[in-house]
Amino acid sequence: MLKSLFVYGVLGVMLIPVKSKRITVCVEDDEELRVDCLIEPKPNKINTYQFSWSIGPRQETINTNVSGDSANKEFKDKSRVEELEPVGYRMTLSDFRDNLSDNTTFLCKISGQGENITVQKDNILSCSAVSLLLKNSWSWMVYLLLFFYHTHS
Numbered sequence: 001m002l003k004s005l006f007v008y009g010v011l012g013v014m015l016i017p018v019k020s021k022r023i024t025v026c027v028e029d030d031e032e033l034r035v036d037c038l039i040e041p042k043p044n045k046i047n048t049y050q051f052s053w054s055i056g057p058r059q060e061t062i063n064t065n066v067s068g069d070s071a072n073k074e075f076k077d078k079s080r081v082e083e084l085e086p087v088g089y090r091m092t093l094s095d096f097r098d099n100l101s102d103n104t105t106f107l108c109k110i111s112g113q114g115e116n117i118t119v120q121k122d123n124i125l126s127c128s129a130v131s132l133l134l135k136n137s138w139s140w141m142v143y144l145l146l147f148f149y150h151t152h153s
């Protein structure tokens with residue numbers, strides 16, 4: 001009884017962020033930070049992107065092409081943005097570790113629509129785990145559940 005409650009608990013926790021978030025944060029094998037923003041732009045709006053983070057009360061823009069807005073100069077040569085198919089943008093940032101607080105909120109905006117996610121410094125997933133999760137979320141979850149089931153029984 002307790003065991004199956006635990007399994008359903010893990011399943012529930014895993015499903016929520018996968019379903020509701022149009023922003024993901026992970027660390028690549030080469031230690032760069034990757035933020036994917038998967039917001040579909042509204043038709044007939046100017047196509048723009050903006051990536052930022054907020055640490056405590058400070059919000060800093062990492063990369064953007066909103067006209068009139070500009071990135072914090074600290075990030076000038078450290079970040080780049082590419083387009084994703086079918087929708088969205090990917091921002092990659094190097095040398096970020098020293099700047100993360102325990103609790104960092106990443107924000108992105110596409111054509112004015114925003115999404116955000118709060119991550120803990122020591123808890124950022126590696127990107128290979130995330131792509132596995134997105135590609136094949138069911139089998140990944142089954143493995144995870146079996147793993148937990150096994151280690152907790």
Ligand SMILES: *[C@@H]1O[C@H](CO)[C@@H](O)[C@H](O)[C@H]1NC(C)=O
Nearest residue numbers: 046047048049065066067083
């Ligand atoms: C921002 O970049 C995207 C992709 O490169 C481009 O399609 C869009 O026109 C740019 N927007 C502005 C305001 O420059």
Ligand SMILES: *[C@@H]1O[C@H](CO)[C@@H](O)[C@H](O)[C@H]1NC(C)=O
Nearest residue numbers: 060072074075096098099100
């Ligand atoms: C990142 O950390 C470095 C070293 O601590 C500091 O000099 C720099 O100002 C920080 N950058 C930002 C954007 O907070």
Ligand SMILES: *[C@@H]1O[C@H](CO)[C@@H](O)[C@H](O)[C@H]1NC(C)=O
Nearest residue numbers: 102103104105117118119120
């Ligand atoms: C982290 O930030 C979120 C959103 O601002 C807040 O709800 C949460 O309590 C914070 N957690 C910690 C450990 O500071």
Ligand SMILES: *[C@@H]1O[C@H](CO)[C@@H](O)[C@H](O)[C@H]1NC(C)=O
Nearest residue numbers: 054059105107114115116117
């Ligand atoms: C983060 O997103 C939530 C809804 O998903 C919104 O209520 C909140 O205002 C956003 N926070 C920031 C700092 O934009």
